[in-house]
Amino acid sequence: MLETIFNHRSIRKYKSSPVSDEILDKVLQAGSRASTTGNMQVYSVIITKDEDLRKQLWEAHFKQDMVLQAPVHMTFCADFNRFTKWCKQRKSVPGYGNFLSFFTAAIDALLVSQNVALAAEAHGLGICYLGTATYMADRIVEILELPELVVPVTCIVMGYPDEQPGLTDRLPMNSIKHEEKYKEYLPEDIDMIYKEREESSLTKELLAINKKETLAQIFTDNRYTEKDNIYFSERFIDTIKKQGFFGNS
Amino acid sequence: MLETIFNHRSIRKYKSSPVSDEILDKVLQAGSRASTTGNMQVYSVIITKDEDLRKQLWEAHFKQDMVLQAPVHMTFCADFNRFTKWCKQRKSVPGYGNFLSFFTAAIDALLVSQNVALAAEAHGLGICYLGTATYMADRIVEILELPELVVPVTCIVMGYPDEQPGLTDRLPMNSIKHEEKYKEYLPEDIDMIYKEREESSLTKELLAINKKETLAQIFTDNRYTEKDNIYFSERFIDTIKKQGFFGNS
Numbered sequence: 001m002l003e004t005i006f007n008h009r010s011i012r013k014y015k016s017s018p019v020s021d022e023i024l025d026k027v028l029q030a031g032s033r034a035s036t037t038g039n040m041q042v043y044s045v046i047i048t049k050d051e052d053l054r055k056q057l058w059e060a061h062f063k064q065d066m067v068l069q070a071p072v073h074m075t076f077c078a079d080f081n082r083f084t085k086w087c088k089q090r091k092s093v094p095g096y097g098n099f100l101s102f103f104t105a106a107i108d109a110l111l112v113s114q115n116v117a118l119a120a121e122a123h124g125l126g127i128c129y130l131g132t133a134t135y136m137a138d139r140i141v142e143i144l145e146l147p148e149l150v151v152p153v154t155c156i157v158m159g160y161p162d163e164q165p166g167l168t169d170r171l172p173m174n175s176i177k178h179e180e181k182y183k184e185y186l187p188e189d190i191d192m193i194y195k196e197r198e199e200s201s202l203t204k205e206l207l208a209i210n211k212k213e214t215l216a217q218i219f220t221d222n223r224y225t226e227k228d229n230i231y232f233s234e235r236f237i238d239t240i241k242k243q244g245f246f247g248n249s
Numbered sequence: 250m251l252e253t254i255f256n257h258r259s260i261r262k263y264k265s266s267p268v269s270d271e272i273l274d275k276v277l278q279a280g281s282r283a284s285t286t287g288n289m290q291v292y293s294v295i296i297t298k299d300e301d302l303r304k305q306l307w308e309a310h311f312k313q314d315m316v317l318q319a320p321v322h323m324t325f326c327a328d329f330n331r332f333t334k335w336c337k338q339r340k341s342v343p344g345y346g347n348f349l350s351f352f353t354a355a356i357d358a359l360l361v362s363q364n365v366a367l368a369a370e371a372h373g374l375g376i377c378y379l380g381t382a383t384y385m386a387d388r389i390v391e392i393l394e395l396p397e398l399v400v401p402v403t404c405i406v407m408g409y410p411d412e413q414p415g416l417t418d419r420l421p422m423n424s425i426k427h428e429e430k431y432k433e434y435l436p437e438d439i440d441m442i443y444k445e446r447e448e449s450s451l452t453k454e455l456l457a458i459n460k461k462e463t464l465a466q467i468f469t470d471n472r473y474t475e476k477d478n479i480y481f482s483e484r485f486i487d488t489i490k491k492q493g494f495f496g497n498s
Contacts, residue, residue, distance in 0.1 A: 001371040004250040005279045005364055028426055030254045032419050034363065035378045038472055041420050046427040053429055077431075082424065083468075086439050090465035095475020100482040103383055107359060107403060111378075114283065114363035115254055122250040129284045129360075134352055144430045154356060170281050171290050175331065177277055178295040180302055181393045182326075190335050216339035219332075223287055226344020233349040 004122045009167060011126025014070040014159035018049075023123050024072065030119030034111040042101075043109035044079040045116070046144050047072060053143065060139040061132040061155070070157035075133070075140060076113040078105030080149040080245075096149065102245035106153045113154050126161035129154060135232045137239040148244040169197060253371045258416060260375030263319040263408035267298075272372050273321065279368030283360040291350075292358035293328040294365070295393050296321060302392065309388040310381040310404070319406035324382070324389060325362040327354030329398040329494075345398065351494035355402045362403050375410035378403060384481045386488040397493040418446060 028045060036042070048054055049072055058067040067073065080096040087094035095101075117127045133140065133155040140152045175193040185193070194215075197203060203215050210218050220226070240246055277294060285291070297303055298321055307316040316322065329345040336343035344350075366376045382389065382404040389401045424442040434442070443464075446452060452464050459467050469475070489495055 001250040001253040002275075002279060002368060005282050005368060008282050008284070010284055025422065026251075029422060030251060032422060032425060033254050033257050035257070035259055035366070037380045038468065039417055039419075040468070040473075041425060044425055044427055044431065046429075046431055048429050050429050082434055082439070082442070085434055085436075086443055087465040087469050089436060089439050090463035092463060092465040092469040093475070094465075094469055095478050096473075098478050098482040100383060100478050100485055101473075103355075103402075103485065104380065106355075107383075110356060110359040111363045114360045115367075117284070118364075118367070119251060119254060131286045131353065134349065134356075144427075146431050147433055150431065153352075168288055170288075173274065173278060173281060176281060176290060176293055178293055178393075180295075180297050180299050182293065182295055182395050182399065184396055185331055185334055187334075187338060190331070190338050193331070194335055214339035214341060216336040216341040216343075219287070219289070220336050220341040220343055224289075224345075224350075226342070226347075229344050229347050229349050233347040236349055236352065 004118050008118070008121060009165050010128040011161045011163060011165070012066045012128055013161070013163040014066065014126065014157070015162045016071065017160050018071050019125060019159060023125070027116050027119045027123065031112040031116040034115045036108045036111070037104050040083055041108065042078065042080050042083055042105035043112055044077045044082070044150065045112065046075040046077065048075070048144070049073075056143045057140070060136040060143060061130050064130070064132070066128055066157055067130065070128075070159040072158040073155060074116065074158060075144060075152050075155050076109040077146060078102055078109050078151045078153050080105055081147050084149055097244045097247040099246060102151065102240055106151075109153050113156060117156060120158055124160070125158055127156045127158050129156050134236050137236055138242075141239060141243065146243070151240055151243045151245065169200070171197070253367050257367070257370060258414050259377040260410045260412060260414070261315045261377055262410070262412040263315065263375065263406070264411045265320065266409050267320050268374060268408060272374070276365055276368045276372060276374075280361040280365040283364045285357045285360070286353050289332055290357065291327065291329050291332055291354040292361055293326045293331070293399065294361065295324040295326065297324070297393070298322075305392045306389070309385040309392060310379050313379070313381070315377055315406055316379065319377075319408040321407040322404060323365065323407060324393060324401050324404045325358040326395060327351055327358050327400045327402050329354055330396050333398055346493045346496040348495055351400065351489055355400075358402050362405060366405060369407055373409070374407055376405045376407045378405050383485050386485055387491075390488060390492065395492070400489055400492045400494065418449070420446070
C-alpha cells in the first residue's frame with residue numbers, strides 16, 4: 001500500500017498495449033470501495049477507449065499528447081442523476097439540484113479517482129490526472145453526452161508506462177501541515193518553504209527558457225494566469241448551472 | 250495496496266490511545282505524494298488533537314460521538330494563501346481569488362485526504378470522513394482561524410478502531426461504470442441497480458424504524474432533505490465568497 005503511494009509519478013508517455021477489461025474492472029472495483037457520502041455513491045466513471053472519442057477528448061484537453069497516446073481515458077463525474085431518478089421512481093421528492101449536492105458528489109468522485117489511480121499503479125499501470133477536465137467541462141459534457149445533474153470533475157489517462165520519470169519534488173512537509181489551528185505564514189516562512197525549489201537546477205533552467213526573474217512569475221504569467229482563471233471560472237460555473245446544480249432545489 | 254483499499258470501512262468507535270507524531274508524519278507524507286495541479290500543492294492539512302478545540306469541532310460536526318472520541322481530527326483545506334503570499338513576495342501578480350482556483354485547490358486537498366486515509370489504514374488506524382465539513386465550513390474557518398483563500402473541503406477523524414464493522418454494500422459495478430459515453434438509465438435499469446439494497450434486511454429495518462414506504466424517502470425526507478441542502482448550499486457559497494474565492498481575480 002504505502003509503497004504504491006510513495007512510488008506514484010504522473011506518466012506522460014504510454015505504450016500502445018491495451019489494458020484488459022479484467023484489470024479495468026478490478027481497478028474500478030477498488031474505486032468503488034472509497035468512502036461515499038451516506039453510501040449514496042453519487043458519482044459515475046466513464047471509461048473511454050474508442051479512438052474517435054479519445055481524439056475529441058484530446059482536443060478538449062488542450063491537445064496534450066498523452067491523451068491521444070494512452071489507451072484508456074477515464075472521466076470521474078459528480079452524478080446525482082442516477083440517485084434522483086431512483087427517488088422519483090420511489091415516491092420521493094429529490095432535492096439535489098444545488099451547489100452543496102454538487103460539491104458532495106464531487107468529493108465522492110474525487111475519492112474514487114484516487115483509489116482508481118492507486119489501484120491502477122498497483123497493477124503496473126501508469127496514470128496522469130488532467131487538470132483540463134474542469135477548464136473544459138462543457139466540451140466533455142458534449143462529447144460524453146452527460147445528462148442533467150452530471151458534471152465531470154476530473155479525468156485521468158491510463159496505460160502501460162513508456163517512461164520512468166523521477167519522483168517530483170514536494171515542499172517541506174511542515175509547510176503544508178498545521179498543528180491544532182492554521183498557522184499564518186510569515187515572510188521568512190515563505191522564503192524557507194520555497195528555498196529548495198527555487199534554488200534547484202530545474203528552476204534555473206525554467207527561468208532561462210521562460211526569460212523570467214522568478215519561478216512564481218512562470219506560474220502567474222504563463223501557466224495559471226489570472227485572465228485564464230477568470231475565463232475558465234465563468235465557463236465552469238456556467239456548466240455546473242447548465243447541468244442543473246445551481247438551482248434552488 | 251489493494252488489500253488496504255478493499256478492507257476500508259468507516260470507523261465510528263475509537264480507543265482512547267493516542268496516535269504518535271511519528272505515524273502522523275508518515276501518514277501525512279503519504280498524503281503529500283498525491284498528484285497536485287502543476288505541483289503547486291495548493292492545500293493545507295490541519296491536525297487537531299487539543300481537547301478543547303476538538304470539542305468545538307465536535308459541536309460544528311453536528312455533535313457526532315466519534316468526533317469527540319477519536320484522538321485526531323484532520324481538516325483538509327483548499328489553500329491558495331501560501332502560494333499567493335509566495336507570488337507577492339516574488340514580484341509576481343497572483344490571480345487565484347476565483348472559483349476555478351478554489352475548485353483546483355479542492356481537488357488537490359481531496360486527493361491528499363484519500364492518500365492519508367489509506368496510509369492511516371495501512372498503519373492499523375481507522376478513519377471516518379465527515380460530510381459535515383462543507384455544511385459547517387464557516388464554523389471550521391472560525392475555530393481553526395483559516396485566513397483568506399483557505400476553505401475546508403473535508404475532514405476526517407482518526408484513531409485506533411474500537412469496532413470491527415462489516416464491509417458496507419455497494420451498488421453493482423455496472424451501475425457506476427459507463428463504457429465510452431454516458432449511458433442514460435432506463436426505469437428498469439434503476440430498478441435493477443437498487444434491487445439488492447432495497448430488498449436487504451437492513452433496509453427493511455430502516456423502513457420500520459423510520460416509518461417510511463421506500464428507502465429513497467429516508468434520504469429525501471430525513472437524511473438529505475431539499476430544505477437542508479438549499480440552506481447549507483447558501484452557507485457554503487457564502488463561506489467560499491468570504492474566503493475570497495468568488496471574486497474577479
